[in-house]
Amino acid sequence: MGKEMKGYLVGPMPVEQFLKEFLSPSAIPDHEPLTSFSDGAFESTLSALQETKAYEPFVMQINTMSSFAPGLSFIDTHNHPDTTNCKLFTFQIKPDICVYADGALPPRARQSSCDISAAEVIIEFKWDPHHTPFYTPASGPSTTAHFISETDKAMDTLGQITSYTTAQLGAQYHTHAFSILIVYDQAHIIRWDREGATVSSAINYNEEPHLADFFHRYVQASPALRGVDTSVTLASAEESRLARLQLGLSATRCMLKVAVPDIDNTGSVTLVFPAPSPVGQSPIGRCTRACPAYDIDNDRVVMFKDSWWVAIADVLPEGETYKILKKTMFPTLHRALHVTTYPLSLNKPRRLTS
Template identity: 30%
Template sequence: MNGRWLGAMPVDAFLNKYIPATKKPLSDLPDNPFENVPRDGMESGLYDPFITAIQRWMPHLQAVNTSNKDDIANKLNLKTDISMYNRVEGVASPERTDFSRTELWMEFKAKKDGAAFQDPRDDTEEKRVLAIETGSFTPDTDKGNRARGQLAHYAGALHSQQFRHFSFSIFVQGDHARFLRWDPSGAVVTAAFNYRANPRLMAEFLWRFNHLSPEQRGHDVSVRPANLVPEVDARVREKLGIQDQNIPLYKYEVPGLAGLGYSYGPRPPTQNRSLVSRCTRTSPAVWIPTEVVDSGPRSCGEPEPPSEHNADQLSSQDGLKKGPWSEVRLVYMKDTWRFLSDLPDVDMRPEHEIYEILRHHKTPNIPELVVGGDVEGGRTRTQEFVDAPWLCVKPRISPYQHYRLLHGIVGRPLFKFECTKQLVAAVFDALKAHAHAVEHARILHRDISAGNIILTDEGKGLLIDWELAKLMSERGSRRPDRTGTWQFMSANLLWQPGKMHTVTDDLESFMHVLGWMTLRYVPACDSYNARRRGKDMALLFDDYDEGEECIVQGGREKRMALRGESYPSDTFEPRTPTPLRGLLKDLSFPFKSFYAMWPPTAEDRKKANVPTECLDRQLIKLRYDIEQYDQDIEDLQSPTWFINTMKTALNKKEWPTDDKADDKLPIAFPRAAPRQAQHKADELRQSQSVWEHATAVQSSSKRAASPTPGPTSKRHRGTPAASGIQS
C-alpha cells in the first residue's frame, strides 16, 4: 500500500465527490451527540456509546459491535470494531463480523497508539511538499504501519467476499476521524476532523451513505442473485458439481454478450486478500441464452421477460438459432481488473482482442471460443487525484478497469495431471502455442504460470490468460512494474523490476512451471517429505528481498540453483523413475551460462581467438567454454531449442503411467521469510557482471531494457505468498 494512500483530501470535497446529498436533508443535531462517548479508558468502551450516538443517522442500517467476534461465516480470522449491515425486514443482522454482508465498517485506535496518518500542520504548499518528500502523511513507525496494514487487510477481505467496485470505511483515532474510499488502485483518505467539535461531518456522511443506492455504495450491479426456478437451479448445480444447496448461485452479465444470455454459478473463489491488485477470480459457470423475441435479442438496458428460464429451455437448444452461444454450455468465467495506461501511444488491448489476433494467425492450443468486455461502472477513480492540490504523498497508482471474460471450454487445472508425461506434454502444448504466437502473431504472453496452463478432457494443454500479453512491435514499457506471477517469473525480471520482458524470460518461466509442479505435486520418495518440499519451494520460488522505497526484488536462489546446476533441487527423488528430472536438467543447462558469474570478456575472446596450433590446454578450455556460452545464449533467444529438447524427452519410452499428482500433500507450505537489506548488498556486488551481460544480450537482440520503475510503480502481480497457484 506504500504510495497508495492518497490524502489528505478535504472532508467537504470528499463528501461532494463521492457521497451525494439526499433530497431529504439531515435534521438538526443535538448540541453534543457524542457526549456519552468516553474520552479515556479502554478502547473497547467506545464502541457501544458510539453506536448509540450514530444510529439515529442510519435508519436503513444496523451498526453492530463486532470488535470481539471474528468472521466465522467466511472462515476469516478478522473482526472489525463496528460493522454496519442493511436492515432487512424479517432478517436479523449478524451479531458478529461478516464481510460478505458488511456495507460499512469502522476501526478505532487510541491516540496513544501512534498516528496511522499525519496531516501537515499548516495547509500550505510548502508543508505539503515537505510531507511528500518526507513521507510524513504515512508515518514509517511500527504502530503506524501496523494500523494502516490492518485497514488494508479489512478492505481486502470485504472486496474478496463481495462483488464490489469500491467501498467506504471510517477510521477513528482519539477524538479525530477520517473517511476512506477503497478501490483496486488504492485508498483516498480524508484529512482528520474532530468529530466531537464538528459532529455534522460525521452525521452528514452517515445520513448520505444511508440513502445511497447499492451502486453508489460500490456494489457491482452486473451480478445479482440467480433466482432460478427449482428445476433449472438443480440442473445448473448438477452441471457444476455443486452438492451443497446452501451455496448461493449468481447471475453474471457478460459485456461481450449483452442481452444474449447470462452465466450462472457460485461466487468465484479467491486467494487474493490484497485489495490493490487485479483481483482475479475464476470459476466454471453455466451459460444460458435468453429467449429471442420477434424483434431480436434485448439490449442490456431493456427489461427482462416476466418469467425465468424453465427446465425445457435448459435441456434444449431452442434459444438462439445460430452461433456458439445459442446453446446451454459449461463455460470458464474470469472476473478481473485489467490494467489501464494513461501513457501516450500505448495500446492496452483487452484480452478477448488478443485472442482474436491469435485466432487470426491460427495459433494452436488456445481456447477457441472466447468473449469478454469491460463491466460498466467498473473503472477505478483513485488515480484521479495523483495531481490533486491537497495531495501530500508520492503516489504509486495504477488505474484498472473491471473486466469479465468467458471461455467456451473449462478444462482442469494443470496440477490434476494423471502422470508426469501428461504434465510435460501439457506444458509442451502450451510452449508450442507460445512459439506460434511469437513467430506468427508477434505477441509475447508475459505471464507463463502453472495457473495459466489448463488440461482438456483429452489431456491436451491449453495456454490461457493472455491478459498481460503485448505486441512485440510495441517498444518501451506499458506499465511501471513487473509483469508476471512471482513464483514463475525469470530470475532476471525478479531482480530488475524495470527490465523489459523478453522471449527468454517467458521460456525460463516455462521451465519454472515444470520445476514448481515437480516439487509441489510429483510423488517423491519417503525421505522427501512435506517439510522438505515446503523448504525447497519457499527457498527457490518465494524468495524475495525488501529493498528501499518498497521495491521488492527476488530471484537470488533461482540464479544460484541454475549456476550450480542444482535446479530445481538436489534432494528431490521421484517415487517412480521418470525422465522428468533429466528434462529439467537439460532445460536448465543453458541458464548456467546466462546467469554466469563471470561471462566471457572481450579479453577472453581475444585470447581464445588464435590459430589452433597455438592453443595450449588452458586456451583450449577457454575456447570451448566461450563456444558453449555462445551456443547457450543463442538457444535461449527463441523457443526452438526448448521445443526440440522437450520433444526428444517426450519420445523416450521410460515414462511411467502411474505417477499422477500427489493429492495427499498439504494445501500450503511454510512461507519464505524476507532477507534484510544488508544481505542484498553482497548479492548486488557479486552479480554486477551478470546484469551487464544481460544488458548486452538484450542489446544484441535489439531490445532495450526499460528504466527502473519510479514512484508510479504498482504492486507486482503475485506478491510472495504461501506457495500456491495464483490466477
C-alpha cells in the first residue's frame, strides 16, 4: 500500500504553514494560543532505549500536560488490535497510540483496545531513522521524488500508516483526517483526504512547540475542521430501532442517518443506515460505499450509495446526469432516486450520496 500511496503525497509543507492552512486560529472561534510548552517536554520519551518503551512515557507526558490538549485521551493500543471493526482486513489494525475525544471514549479504548471507529488521531512510532518515508530536500522544489524515501523499510512504514488511515476513513464519515508519524526525535503531521495526503516538515517535538500546538488547536477546532462529515449524524434510539427491524440487523449495530434531497430539490428523505465496516483498499479516489438503508419518511428500504467525485468543470456530477436522464429518457426516475452533493474546497474531491 505504501508504493500505491507514494504518488499522492505532497510535502514537506513547512509546519507553520501546515498549521495555518489546516488549523488556522482564524477558523477557531475564541482560539487560545499555546502557552504551556517548554523545551525538553518529551525528554523521558527520547530516553527510551527502544520503540516499545517510548509509548508509555509519551502517553503519560502528554496526558499530564492537559493544559494544551484538554478533552483528548491518548491510549497506548500497540498491542491491542481492533478486532471488531476491522474483520475484513488481512492484517491487524493496531496503531501505537490512538487519540480519542474524552466524551466519546469507547469501552474498548478504556481497556487499551483499539477502536478505529472512534479514533480522532492516530500516532505511529518508529525508532530507527531508516524507517522514515519522509525527509527534507536539501534544495530545490519539493516534489514527491524529492522527499519520499523508497527503501523497503520506508515503504513498509508508509504502507502501515496508510492502512491505519484507510481503516479510520472506512469506519467513519470524514472529509479528512490527521495522523502523526514519530521517528525518534522527529515528528510529521499528515493530513489525509480522498485526493491524497499533505505531509508537514519534520518537527523536533521535544524542543519545538509545533506538535503540542497541533493538538492544542485540534482540541479547540470544530468537528468540521477536525474532519468530521457533519452531514452524517447518529440516529436516535427510536430511529435506530425501526431501521434495524426493517434491515434485519442486530440490536447492537450502530446506526447513522443523513438527509438526502431529491433530484429536483423539492424535498428530501431521511435515511438511516448501519455504520460502515472498513475494507483494506486505498483511501484515495471515489471510495464508493453502498448498503441498504431505511427511508423513515416513506417507510421503505432503499439502496444508499456514498462516493466521491472530482470537482472539475468537465466532470458532470452524478446527480446532474440523473436529472438529464429523468427529463429526456426516464421520467419515472424520481420515484426511486434522491441525490445530493456536499461541496468541499475547490478542485478537491466532493462527497456524493444517493
